[in-house]
Amino acid sequence: QVQLQESGPGLVKPSQTLSLTCTVSGGSISSGGYYWSWIRQHPGKGLEWIGYIYYSGSTYYNPSLKSRVTISVDTSKNQFSLKLSSVTAADTAVYYCARGAAADYWGQGTLVTVSS
Amino acid sequence: EIVMTQSPATLSVSPGERATLSCRASQSVSSNLAWYQQKPGQAPRLLIYGASTRATGIPARFSGSGSGTEFTLTISSLQSEDFAVYYCQQYNNGGGTFGQGTKLEIK
Numbered sequence: 001q002v003q004l005q006e007s008g009p010g011l012v013k014p015s016q017t018l019s020l021t022c023t024v025s026g027g028s029i030s031s032g033g034y035y036w037s038w039i040r041q042h043p044g045k046g047l048e049w050i051g052y053i054y055y056s057g058s059t060y061y062n063p064s065l066k067s068r069v070t071i072s073v074d075t076s077k078n079q080f081s082l083k084l085s086s087v088t089a090a091d092t093a094v095y096y097c098a099r100g101a102a103a104d105y106w107g108q109g110t111l112v113t114v115s116s
Numbered sequence: 117e118i119v120m121t122q123s124p125a126t127l128s129v130s131p132g133e134r135a136t137l138s139c140r141a142s143q144s145v146s147s148n149l150a151w152y153q154q155k156p157g158q159a160p161r162l163l164i165y166g167a168s169t170r171a172t173g174i175p176a177r178f179s180g181s182g183s184g185t186e187f188t189l190t191i192s193s194l195q196s197e198d199f200a201v202y203y204c205q206q207y208n209n210g211g212g213t214f215g216q217g218t219k220l221e222i223k
Contacts, residue, residue: 037212047152047160047203049212060210063117101207102150102165104172109159 002027004097004107012091012114018084022097022107023077030055030075035101038071038082040093041109048093052101053080087114118142118206122215128223131194137218139187139204148208151180151189154217155200163202164189191220 008020022036029036035052042048051061053071061069070083084091092114099105119142129135139149147167152160162171164180167187177192191198199222204215 039212039214046217047154047205047214049205049214052212060212062212096159098159100162101148101212102162102205103152103160104162104165106159106161 002099002105004099004105006095006097006107006110008110008112010111010113012087012112013116014088014114015086018082018087018091018095018112018114020082020095020097020110020112021079022081023079024099025078027099028075029073029078029080034099035060036071036073036080037098037101037103039096039098039103041096042090042093050082050084050095089114118145118208118211118213120204120206120213120215122202122204122218124218125216126219126221128221129194130223131196133194133223135191135194135198135220137189137191137202137204137220139182139189139215141185141187141206144184145206145208145211147183148206149180149182149187150205150207151178152203152205153198153200154203160203194220196222 003025037052038050068085073080094109096109097107121140123138149167151164154160168180
């Protein structure tokens with residue numbers, strides 16, 4: 001059974017960079033066949049796609065976030081990561097990592113609050 | 117950027133009845149369309165991918181149809197556990213846009 005777990009700071013100051021890591025267990029990122037996604041949900045709102053990465057490193061980003069987002073993969077650790085720069089209060093959300101462009105396995109989500 | 121529009125925003129249906137949810141894309145996404153169910157405090161659950169293929173473990177009362185720009189999720193004979201928020205998502209050509217969601221509530 002594939003499991004994903006997000007980790008990282010729950011509080012980030014405005015203008016700083018939000019950094020999250022997703023650790024995958026029960027399956028190997030480098031086995032291929034899937035994109036690995038980041039998705040967020042603002043409090044009480046809908047889902048927002050951030051982007052996804054293939055094990056080879058190919059990335060696709062939401063155009064509205066593209067200038068601030070970097071998604072990377074570390075196959076040796078079976079992890080992939082999200083960096084979102086120059087954050088503001090509008091980036092406060094629950095951040096999910098997931099397997100697939102059509103995401104069949106999800107992490108539990110982690111709340112990241114942007115506040116000084 | 118492809119915009120996904122779901123309708124209605126809220127749908128009130130009685131248990132045992134059928135629910136029909138719609139999703140429209142601003143341009144063709146072929147069959148690269150997924151449906152998710154989300155309950156409060158939980159991560160979304162994949163129901164349908166490829167517009168019409170049920171994900172593993174999803175009951176047969178959930179069905180998806182459509183291609184191009186018009187898609188439908190049908191839930192036949194609603195069960196109590198089906199009342200939730202439903203999202204569509206396109207993943208065509210490196211995209212991933214979600215619709216704004218349809219809240220399915222008990223009538």
